[in-house]
Amino acid sequence: MGKILVTGGCGYIGSHTIVDLIENGFEVISVDNNARSTTHMLTGIEKITGKKIKNYKVDLCNFDETFAIFQENTDITGIIHFAAYKAVGESVEKPLLYYENNIFSLVNLLKCVDEFKVKHFVFSSSCTVYGNPLQIPVTEQTAMQPAESPYGATKQMGEQIIQDFAKSSDCNCILLRYFNPVGAHPSIYIGELPVGKPANLVPAITQTAIGKLPQMQVFGSDYDTRDGSCLRDFIHVSDIAHAHTLSIQKMMEAGYNKACDIYNLGSGNGVTVLEAIKAFEKVSGVKLNYAIGNRRPGDVVAIYADNHYAKEELKWEVQYSIEDMMLTAWKWELFLKSDESFFKESLANLN
Template sequence: MSKILVTGGCGYIGIHTIVDLVQNGYEVISVDNNSRSNISILEGAEKIIGKKIKNYVVDLCNLKETETIFEENKDINGIIHFAAYKAVGESVEKPLMYYENNLGSLVNILKCAEKYAVPNFVFSSSCTVYGNPDAIPVTEETPQKPAESPYGATKQMGEVIVTDAVKSSSLQGILLRYFNPVGAHPSVLIGEIPLGRPANLVPAITQTAIGKLPTMQVWGEDYPTRDGSCVRDYIHVCDIAHAHTLALNLLINKKNKVNPEIFNLGTGDGFTVLEVIKAFEKTSGVKLSYSIGPRRAGDVVAIYANNNKAKTELGWLPAKSLEEMMDSAWKWELTLKNNKTS
């Protein structure tokens, strides 16, 4: 049984990936400083998998503390690196904080991978690396435009750092560029827990629908799209999580063709913000209170994936429809409310 270190393991995608890894035979340890996550989410994951999850509360920007994880676990066979700040708008306001955290933690975890001879590394990247593309859907070979936000820039730089690191060592790497993860685990025991006002669309929708927020804002109505709002590729978080397990399988079985490999993780369909709102209203039966505001700094106009490479080389197939994504997100929001009132 391979031991895998998941950084940012208490985060939204991290916790779903831990569950998928364990259910596919991996032993998992987690590290998270919980600055942007809730450690209580581990309890839900432990109920799903029926065992405890070993979690280190460590800031990866501290190299000495990070090394203690590897000193105590010298048999780590792979790392999945999620740990990063991820709010586009916040990154525009606080760029230096994003560069320091996202890149400093990545450099430290790669130093440890080299020092402790960890052979496999999966990097959590993003479709933000494409900037505002000239043509969509984007493939892995689509030329990268300047990032529209410091967050996107940290993902572009992160990919360069990982690429240089694997070229100079025996480390094998995969860069997973995913689009917009949404929804929750079907058990409704784990899901997204935004800290403060949500920066992402779907939790903003569900929190408005349930009354946590009085109303929500759609950022921009003058984009050159079907209805004037931005177009994104929304994908269920469990589909994203399983792709990480498949990526590790590929590396461990030495089936990667190049180093590092790059895969887009999206459904291949683009939906506007207003279309997502309508899909939620149809699924939940709740009429949403929203207003149209100005464009938000850092947002690209439209992007969705060509996912053929992930399908053919990873054997990955996203299974959930937009309506299923909205339904699971709404059930998770209702569960959070029930847990709070019970």
Template sequence: MKKILVTGGCGYIGSHTIVDLIENGFEVISVDNNSRSSARILEGVEKITGKKVKNYKVDLCNFDDTFAIFQENEDISGIIHFAAFKAVGESVEQPLLYFENNMVSLINLLKCVQEFNVPNFVFSSSCTVYGNPDQIPVTENTPPKPAESPYGYTKQMGEQVINEFSKAHPTKCILLRYFNPVGAHPSTLIGELPLGKPANLVPAITQTAIGKIPVMNVFGTDYPTRDGSCVRDYIHVCDIASAHTKALELLLSGKSKKRCDVFNLGSGNGVTVLEAIQAFEKVSGVKLNYVLGPRRPGDVIAIYANNDHACQALDWSIKYSLDEMMLTAWKWEQKIQTDARFYQNKSAGLN
């Protein structure tokens, strides 16, 4: 089995990708310092796959600790790099935190790739690299506009760093620009676990529906869109995970035509925030308590993907509808609410 290192493996997309990798015959190790994630998520991965995944609780900004992982695992065939801070609003408030964490961790990782001659590297990028595009849907050749947030700039810079690295080193690289991953594994054993108040729409919806959040804000109702709210491209996290495995398989096959290739990972459909809320209300039967408010700094007006390149070159397809995205997200929220009650009862000595 090929050994794959997944950074941010305890995170939302990382954990789902680990499941997909294992189900496709890969051996996986994880590195995640759990500053923005829970190590408990790997228990769900083990229940789904029957495989216990080793996680190195290491901060990739610490080069020596990162280097030690590679010394212990000199047979790594590929890396999928998720580990990064990702909250747009927080990045506007704390830009230096984002530039330091996201860029230093990437550079340290690439230093190890170079030292240990890791042949394949997949980078978790984002549609934020396009900024506010002049035309939608965006293709991989759409000229990037200035990013709307420091988070977006770290993805633009990360892509540039990897592009230049791939010119100077034989490692083959793929940049995956994904749009808005939502939903949870159908087993409800893993899903999104935001720490603190969620920055993304769907966990904000589900936490409001279940009562964790008393009222949800819709940021902006005066955008030039069909209902005034932002337009996004929502895609199920399992579809995203599948694309990462397929990208890695393309690199390992030796059939990748470019030293550094780029793929959009989106459903290809633009959905407004208010339409997403309506879809959730339909599948859950819960009326959401939300208020309309002003725009939020860093938000792009509208963006969705042309995903033809990924569908053709990666032999990838979308399997989950918007309704299924919302339903799996809701079932996951209900599951973790039940788990929370269980652990509270257990700690109180109740059965």
């Protein structure tokens, strides 16, 4: 099927995508500098697939080291690019860090794509590119509004860079705009492992429920939504992962000739933060200790996807419900607690 390079392969979505690629017959290598990830995810991948994955511990902002990966692997046929900083709040506090890391790494990677004639490129984008949309659900043609955070701006810039690059290259590109990936692999061998205090909702919920955090905060109660909390489109990480495999397979089809295509990856349903908490409480049987706080800078009010294009073109179907998402996330949290050595070593690796 070909060799696929997954950048950020030790990360949350990257590790799940490696599993899905292997299960669909692809050979996979990873590059991840482990600045915000742990090699323990590679152990989880091996337990699930029986395959040992080679990871290059390289910072993609270093062009020479990035170039060397391609010199050693001249048979790379496709790249799935996850490696990026992704915390909205941190990007507001440290914008230059995000612009430098997320943009420089992408440009270096595309230089290598050009030099080594890589045929297929999939970009990990985000619904943050829509900003605060004028109407929902959003389609791939929905006009972008100004990004609400530097993180969102790097995704807008990244998409533009790739679209411009695709016009002058023989490489086919696909941009995948995720909504809110959550949950863990059904095997519970891999899942989300945030650095420090979690910035995303679901790990904040599970860490509070298990006692790692004394209380979680809901940011804002006065938004124009059903219950005043932000409205999001949650999608299981394994559903997201499979869309990447389908994207590579789509570009490999005979006669495929689109320079750059775009797909929304969401469930198509909006769920508020408070509704997500209720879903967690239902499947876990745990009453969550949370407080209502002020709005958080950079947060979009409400957004969810129109996913018809991905369904039609990629033949992609959502397999997991919001209850499934919460249950697998909770089982992953319980696994981390039960395996103290894994948890402690992972944290040591991250820090």
